[in-house]
Amino acid sequence: MMMREASCTVAVVGGGTAGLALARELKRLDAGSVVVLEREAQAGGTPRHCGHYPFGILEYNRLMKGPDYARRNWEEAETAGVEIRTGTSVTKLLPGGSLEVVDNEGVYRLNAERVVLCTGVRESSRPQRFVGGDRPLGVITTGALQSSVYLKGIRPFERPVIFGSELVSFSSLQTCAHLGIKPVAMVEEEERIRARGVFTPYLWLKHVPLHVGVSNPRILGRERVEALEFTDHKGRARRIETDGIIISGRFRPEAALLHRSHLEVDGGTGGPAVDQYGRCSDPAYFSAGNLLRPAETSSWCHAEAREIAIGIAADLRQPSKSESVELHIKDNRISFVMPQSLCLTGGRAGMSNVYLGLNMPVDAKLAAYSSGRLLWSQRLRSRPVRRITIPVAKLLDAGPDGPVELTLED
Amino acid sequence: MPASTAPQSSYDVAIIGAGVVGCAIARRLTLDGARVVVLEKALDVLDGASKGNSAILHTGFDAPPGSLEQACIAAGYGEYLQIAKALGLPVLRTGAMVLAWTPEQEEQLPALIEKAHLNGVEDVAPLTRAQILEREPHLSPQVRAGFEIPGEYLIDPWASAHAYILQALANGAELFRGTEVLAGVYEDGWRLKTTGGPVAAAHVVNCAGLYGDLVDDRLLGEKSFTIRPRKGQFLVFDKAASDLVSTTILPVPTKTTKGVVVCRTVFGNVLVGPTAEDQESRTDASTDREALERLRRKGIEMLPELSDCEVTTAYAGLRPACEKQDYQIAHHSARSYVTVGAIRSTGLSSALGIARHVAGLLQLSRDALADPAIPLVDRLSDYHPRDWQEKDNGGIVCHCELVTRREIERVLSGPMPPATLQGLKRRTRAMMGRCQGFYCTAEIAEITGDRLQVPIGHDDA
Numbered sequence: 029m030m031m032r033e034a035s036c037t038v039a040v041v042g043g044g045t046a047g048l049a050l051a052r053e054l055k056r057l058d059a060g061s062v063v064v065l066e067r068e069a070q071a072g073g074t075p076r077h078c079g080h081y082p083f084g085i086l087e088y089n090r091l092m093k094g095p096d097y098a099r100r101n102w103e104e105a106e107t108a109g110v111e112i113r114t115g116t117s118v119t120k121l122l123p124g125g126s127l128e129v130v131d132n133e134g135v136y137r138l139n140a141e142r143v144v145l146c147t148g149v150r151e152s153s154r155p156q157r158f159v160g161g162d163r164p165l166g167v168i169t170t171g172a173l174q175s176s177v178y179l180k181g182i183r184p185f186e187r188p189v190i191f192g193s194e195l196v197s198f199s200s201l202q203t204c205a206h207l208g209i210k211p212v213a214m215v216e217e218e219e220r221i222r223a224r225g226v227f228t229p230y231l232w233l234k235h236v237p238l239h240v241g242v243s244n245p246r247i248l249g250r251e252r253v254e255a256l257e258f259t260d261h262k263g264r265a266r267r268i269e270t271d272g273i274i275i276s277g278r279f280r281p282e283a284a285l286l287h288r289s290h291l292e293v294d295g296g297t298g299g300p301a302v303d304q305y306g307r308c309s310d311p312a313y314f315s316a317g318n319l320l321r322p323a324e325t326s327s328w329c330h331a332e333a334r335e336i337a338i339g340i341a342a343d344l345r346q347p348s349k350s351e352s353v354e355l356h357i358k359d360n361r362i363s364f365v366m367p368q369s370l371c372l373t374g375g376r377a378g379m380s381n382v383y384l385g386l387n388m389p390v391d392a393k394l395a396a397y398s399s400g401r402l403l404w405s406q407r408l409r410s411r412p413v414r415r416i417t418i419p420v421a422k423l424l425d426a427g428p429d430g431p432v433e434l435t436l437e438d
Numbered sequence: 439m440p441a442s443t444a445p446q447s448s449y450d451v452a453i454i455g456a457g458v459v460g461c462a463i464a465r466r467l468t469l470d471g472a473r474v475v476v477l478e479k480a481l482d483v484l485d486g487a488s489k490g491n492s493a494i495l496h497t498g499f500d501a502p503p504g505s506l507e508q509a510c511i512a513a514g515y516g517e518y519l520q521i522a523k524a525l526g527l528p529v530l531r532t533g534a535m536v537l538a539w540t541p542e543q544e545e546q547l548p549a550l551i552e553k554a555h556l557n558g559v560e561d562v563a564p565l566t567r568a569q570i571l572e573r574e575p576h577l578s579p580q581v582r583a584g585f586e587i588p589g590e591y592l593i594d595p596w597a598s599a600h601a602y603i604l605q606a607l608a609n610g611a612e613l614f615r616g617t618e619v620l621a622g623v624y625e626d627g628w629r630l631k632t633t634g635g636p637v638a639a640a641h642v643v644n645c646a647g648l649y650g651d652l653v654d655d656r657l658l659g660e661k662s663f664t665i666r667p668r669k670g671q672f673l674v675f676d677k678a679a680s681d682l683v684s685t686t687i688l689p690v691p692t693k694t695t696k697g698v699v700v701c702r703t704v705f706g707n708v709l710v711g712p713t714a715e716d717q718e719s720r721t722d723a724s725t726d727r728e729a730l731e732r733l734r735r736k737g738i739e740m741l742p743e744l745s746d747c748e749v750t751t752a753y754a755g756l757r758p759a760c761e762k763q764d765y766q767i768a769h770h771s772a773r774s775y776v777t778v779g780a781i782r783s784t785g786l787s788s789a790l791g792i793a794r795h796v797a798g799l800l801q802l803s804r805d806a807l808a809d810p811a812i813p814l815v816d817r818l819s820d821y822h823p824r825d826w827q828e829k830d831n832g833g834i835v836c837h838c839e840l841v842t843r844r845e846i847e848r849v850l851s852g853p854m855p856p857a858t859l860q861g862l863k864r865r866t867r868a869m870m871g872r873c874q875g876f877y878c879t880a881e882i883a884e885i886t887g888d889r890l891q892v893p894i895g896h897d898d899a
């Protein structure tokens with residue numbers, strides 16, 4: 029049997045915030061036919077199941093809840109002439125911009141001049157965080173909790189423990205409040221909460237005790253969760269009676285397709301290795317949004333995706349010969365850099381920032397060198413899970429003549 | 439879907455326990471013409487020892503020569519390959535290699551090869567370090583030498599047992615889940631008292647796995663062995679890891695354990711495990727961080743690039759080991775009772791062989807079914823065609839494992855619908871992938887609704 033085939037100018041894999049914003053911008057720039065492939069029944073991505081504020085302030089000058097924001101994103105895209113195919117999964121990335129796609133009719137091949145990967149992030153699962161114990165019902169990520177609550181009206185438990193203390197962990201508190209579910213504790217393995225300290229009073233307000241510096245967490249329960257056991261920061265054995273565990277945060281790129289493809293993967297981010305145009309190791313492939321780096325806000329992804337769209341539109345008009353320099357990490361406190369290379373030709377389009385991730389709190393001078401020459405430096409006092417950026421323009425204007433080396437100087 | 443209405447009629451054989459061995463015996467005796475009832479204490483089949491194993495169909499090359507275990511593995515292996523196609527069961531011939539990493543291990547290789555030959559596995563042949571690294575270029579160059587066992591296969595451990603019991607059911611056997619045998623009297627036949635009501639059967643076969651000794655004690659008033667559960671924890675790596683290894687990598691066994699295996703699964707993942715931890719508890723299949731981290735390190739020692747691979751999940755299985763070396767299969771003919779006990783880690787490979795052995799002990803002399811029905815189970819292998827590639831599959835629900843709505847609906851409305859989420863996962867692989875339900879938990883909760891005995895969540899309404 030011949031496989032069905034179809035073609036388009038740009039295929040966008042993933043109809044979340046980045047994918048939709050990028051697709052709409054491409055249409056606005058008259059970049060040809062643009063198809064968004066979305067595996068869920070509705071486009072919109074993560075904001076669809078974040079039934080809370082604040083979304084859309086910068087993009088639409090309005091304060092919106094997640095689902096309204098998601099709807100606005102796909103309406104804007106559709107109005108602009110983007111074709112959104114929902115219930116459609118991409119199962120393979122092939123060299124040169126061909127995709128193996130599956131929908132309710134079976135498998136087909138989609139040949140695109142450019143493919144943009146916008147598959148986003150997900151939270152680390154319980155096994156990925158090596159949380160031991162039994163395997164009862166009632167252990168879910170914030171994402172699963174939110175889609176249960178907001179999309180399906182299901183309440184998975186009554187008095188869960190929140191495992192993790194990132195922004196999303198606090199968002200899970202809100203989700204619980206939405207249904208009158210009362211979390212009994214927040215538990216964090218690190219020495220302090222990972223979200224900004226300003227959130228701590230919120231826990232007091234909600235009467236949710238916080239335990240930081242815990243180790244060896246174990247989930248207990250036969251059919252359903254019955255308790256969480258752990259060693260507290262003073263080395264004491266603790267046990268919290270609970271009927272559910274929300275495993276929250278530690279976002280990681282949704283990169284399964286990528287890992288099985290011909291594209292180069294960056295060990296630091298776990299996403300594709302790209303230049304500031306979002307261009308991958310196969311020049312037919314680009315990427316945008318949180319797949320590039322875990323994890324930024326919707327607003328940020330929206331803006332960045334539009335920047336990348338401008339570069340793709342230019343690339344379609346005239347593919348640029350890419351003369352580029354790599355960005356190298358020279359201090360092991362830096363966990364990743366994205367983009368991993370800078371294209372020296374093609375003007376100022378593309379992402380406006382280089383991102384860094386940290387493994388630990390840092391108080392030092394962040395500096396970028398090329399061939400031993402200082403390109404840029406700035407004082408950096410920061411902790412992991414914070415936004416740390418270097419303006420791309422600053423690095424390019426300094427005229428790197430070889431790999432750019434990023435260091436921390438105490 | 440209530441667990442049971444009281445089974446009233448009289449059966450030829452009551453099988454206690456619906457693990458892989460109980461399911462295989464139910465199939466065998468049914469095909470041989472017997473009226474069979476299977477009594478399972480748990481809410482679903484495969485809920486004990488059979489729920490966690492390494493999913494390899496072994497040749498039995500390393501079993502003790504002359505043992506019952508070796509005979510059952512050899513027979514089970516042969517029959518599996520014979521019936522796999524008809525039952526729609528996926529098999530993947532990957533072969534295996536036993537590898538030596540130290541001079542001491544290397545010294546043991548010739549004796550192990552000789553043992554394999556004694557066990558009739560004649561294609562076992564030595565491999566040099568260069569040959570090993572040529573076949574598996576991602577292996578650590580620390581490897582010294584080894585030998586190959588070309589006939590080892592990967593199979594789907596759950597689909598296999600489901601196929602056995604479904605074939606039994608399709609040909610007249612009955613299954614009662616959530617039904618524990620509490621007591622029994624033998625007077626020219628068995629009258630069993632169960633939580634689901636009385637059951638009468640001419641013969642009883644005890645396949646109670648982790649509870650085998652307790653069931654013997656309960657029904658015979660004696661036990662000849664004591665189950666000492668041995669826990670095995672496993673770590674599962676995401677599908678990208680399967681590009682790193684194609685053959686099953688076995689260590690040189692020690693006196694107490696076969697050691698840590700690195701192998702693909704038929705579902706496209708890479709498995710590292712098991713540990714071997716003797717314990718008292720028959721239910722504690724918990725994992726612990728330290729053991730899992732050790733497994734990860736062990737895997738990386740053998741396959742260094744695993745360090746860049748994502749972990750998909752971790753699980754633990756309990757092997758019903760006992761203080762004795764061999765399987766404990768005994769026919770108490772005066773009381774029409776067969777004990778099938780202490781079927782350790784090799785049960786998946788040997789189940790069909792054990793079933794033939796038990797049929798031989800019982801000598802029921804019924805007429806074998808002339809044209810038995812063969813129901814098909816969904817083929818969930820990553821290396822074979824899947825439902826998502828076909829038309830009208832209802833869309834993909836679980837994106838990691840590419841499980842379709844049609845597949846989920848099919849098992850929910852099938853002849854042996856799952857009673858628990860675990861049962862649904864074993865039948866469809868939904869939620870078994872890298873995201874562990876991040877995307878599909880809510881949708882699966884909605885699809886299953888109140889069709890599981892232990893629902894996933896409850897409606898806000």
